[in-house]
Structure formats: C-alpha cells, structure tokens
C-alpha cells in the first residue's frame with residue numbers, strides 16, 4: 161500500500177517549507193504525490209528520478225564519458241586536490257550541513273579556497289552586516305506580529321512562491337488574526353511584478369537608484385524635507401510610505417537581488433539596515449535577506465562555527481583561515497586565473513557564473529558533484545552523482561532566518577550512490593593516505609653526529 165510521509169522539507173528555496181506530504185509507492189522507491197508544495201517544490205520531487213546516473217563519469221581524451229567506480233572517482237578527486245597549488249571548492253547551496261562540514265575537512269586538508277553561492281548572491285549582505293549589524297527576526301515573528309511588510313528588490317511570487325502565504329502577507333498569526341486584511345504591503349521594484357500585484361503601494365524605483373530612495377526614506381523618517389522626486393518616486397508617495405512604516409506595530413523589510421546585484425550592492429543593504437535602525441526609534445522594525453537556495457544559509461552557519469567566516473574562506477595557508485571577498489571570492493579568483501583545480505558541488509557554476517571565469521576554470525581539472533546532469537557536469541572532467549538531500553538523504557538545513565530544520569528522506573538513493581557527506585569523508589580519507597604515502601617516501605632523518613640511535 162502507498163505510504164504517506166508528513167512534515168517533509170522542500171529542498172528548493174530558502175522558505176524551507178517543512179509541511180509537505182509526500183506519498184510514495186509501497187516498495188518505497190517511487191514518489192507518487194506531493195501535497196502542499198508550490199510548483200517548483202513539487203517538480204523537485206516528481207523529477208527526482210529523471211536523468212540519474214548511478215556511477216561517476218570521467219571525460220576521455222575524445223570528449224566522451226566513461227563510467228568509473230566510486231573508488232576511482234574518489235582517488236581522482238583526491239589526487240587533483242592534492243596536486244593543485246590552489247584548488248577552489250565552491251557551491252553548497254543545495255546540500256545539507258553534514259556535507260558542508262565534511263567538505264570543509266577536505267578543503268582544510270587540501271589547502272583549498274572554500275566558498276559558497278553567497279559569493280554571487282547575498283555576499284553583499286554579509287559585507288553590510290559586518291559593517292552595520294543585522295536587526296532581524298524569525299519568520300515566525302513576522303507571521304505572528306507584522307502589520308506592515310516591505311518587499312524591496314525581491315519578487316517572492318516567482319522566486320519564493322510560498323513566502324507570502326506562509327509568513328508575510330496571507331497567514332493569520334497570533335497577533336495578526338485578520339491575515340492579509342490586517343497588513344499593509346509595500347513593494348519597491350522597477351517592474352510591476354506579480355508581487356507588486358498584491359501590494360497596497362508599489363513604488364517603481366528607477367533601476368539602480370535604490371540607494372537614493374533609501375536616503376530619501378531616512379531623511380523623511382528623521383523629519384527633514386526631500387526634493388519633489390527621488391529615484392523616479394514622487395515626494396508624496398515617499399512620505400505616505402514612511403508614515404505607514406512609522407505607524408506600524410511591527411514591520412519587516414524583506415530584500416533580495418534588486419539590492420545585492422544592482423549599483424551600490426553592499427551599500428544598498430547597508431543603508432537598508434540603517435533605515436531599519438532609524439525606524440526602531442519609533443516602533444519595531446526588522447530586516448531579512450531573502451536567501452535563495454534552501455540551505456545557502458547553512459554554510460554561513462557551519463563555517464562561521466568552524467572557522468569564524470561565512471564564505472570566501474582561503475585555507476591555503478593551512479594553519480590560518482583568511483577571508484576577503486574581492487580577493488578570495490570564487491569569481492574574482494577565476495577572473496585572475498589564480499586557482500588550478502575546481503570542485504563544483506551542490507550548484508551549477510557553468511550556468512550561473514559569467515562566461516570568462518567559466519572559461520578560466522575550464523583550463524584546469526573541473527569536478528562536479530551533483531545528483532543530476534547540468535551544464536557544469538557536461539563541461540566537467542569528472543561528474544560524481546550523489547543522493548538528493550531532502551528526497552533521498554536526510555540532514556540539517558538552515559532556513560533564510562537562520563532557523564535550523566531537520567529534513568528527512570522519502571525514498572532511497574539509487575543503489576551505491578553516496579551522500580555528499582559520505583563522498584567527502586572518502587575523499588578526506590584518500591587525501592590522508594596520499595599524505596602518508598608521500599611522507600613514507602621522504603628519506604629518514606639522519607642521526608645527528610655524536611648521538612647514537614637507540615640511546
């Protein structure tokens with residue numbers, strides 16, 4: 161008989177919905193139905209078994225791929241990392257914290273640079289937070305308390321489809337019993353997005369002028385005059401939005417790539433945090449980054465605990481970790497051709513990096529660890545298939561508000577296919593063996609003159 165599994169976590173976006181109900185076949189091998197997920201989350205489960213390889217594939221001199229064993233793939237990867245001067249291990253948005261910790265052991269042993277997708281996503285948020293703090297909250301607090309919501313440079317209707325219904329606009333919480341009717345929604349975006357469609361106020365800021373608009377908001381909050389129009393928005397509209405924000409009982413600003421990827425980047429986030437602080441002189445305001453992948457908050461938590469830094473970790477000096485985005489960030493390293501081996505794990509750098517860094521990285525060994533074929537696997541020297549976290553592999557993931565959630569597995573991975581954690585543990589063991597083999601080849605130290613061995 162088919163089996164229903166409840167409280168399943170969705171391994172797609174940073175909302176980390178953990179209320180999915182998945183029905184699997186009686187032999188536990190097939191996913192039959194997924195309830196509660198949005199279309200993206202549902203597709204992750206329904207397509208889990210499509211296009212799967214069950215053995216690693218090594219590129220041959222003629223460009224074709226040959227299947228090899230996992231032992232051979234582990235040996236190849238360990239040797240590439242061992243022989244490289246400055247390997248880069250990048251990705252991690254789509255795996256569990258256990259896999260991230262195991263990969264960090266490998267990076268440390270190999271003297272690698274360890275980086276995650278924040279590098280090309282909310283990395284600017286980290287820089288702003290280092291400078292200016294993070295007056296944030298959990299999504300539960302927003303759901304239960306917030307009567308004013310601002311989405312600034314974010315379009316959850318498309319990118320985080322259940323965010324609005326689970327936490328921000330529609331749910332009825334402890335102090336927000338009227339749901340949507342009791343909330344004011346402000347969307348700030350150059351385009352009239354589907355999120356703007358449900359807003360009470362949509363401010364169509366001029367693309368790339370968010371910093372100016374934040375300045376105008378802060379000026380009005382502090383009671384000063386502003387020009388008749390700022391960043392394409394009329395003075396009266398700015399004053400109206402600020403008045404709503406000042407009168408809020410509890411507000412949350414959710415922001416996304418509209419701030420992190422446009423002119424100003426970390427400074428846009430920095431001033432958004434300053435606006436949040438200013439508003440706290442009047443009432444309670446919080447701010448939250450709309451983190452993308454379901455566990456892209458994870459490496460920040462795991463590596464900060466291990467090394468003190470959330471991303472762009474240079475471990476090449478081995479006894480000290482160094483972090484300096486711009487210098488130690490993946491795209492910058494690849495642009496300057498500073499790395500000589502690349503491990504792409506739990507992401508698709510070939511699809512999502514600019515083309516120049518991809519071309520530079522492609523000049524050296526490129527290994528991709530991913531359950532499915534993607535653009536990165538198809539230009540890799542080696543593709544190592546692994547189990548899908550949240551579908552076939554359980555583990556801890558961190559939601560966008562830094563709340564850890566235990567994900568479960570609903571089916572088994574194809575026979576013999578390891579998890580990321582198991583794979584990295586095996587690579588680590590092989591690196592230790594290579595190190596021991598090298599040490600054994602070193603000539604024994606000469607006995608100092610005048611001292612007899614054994615005495």
Ligand code: SF4
Pocket residue numbers: 170171172173174175176177196197198199200201202320321322323
């Ligand atoms: S909103 Fe995000 S986490 Fe929730 S079901 Fe959709 S893709 Fe999955």
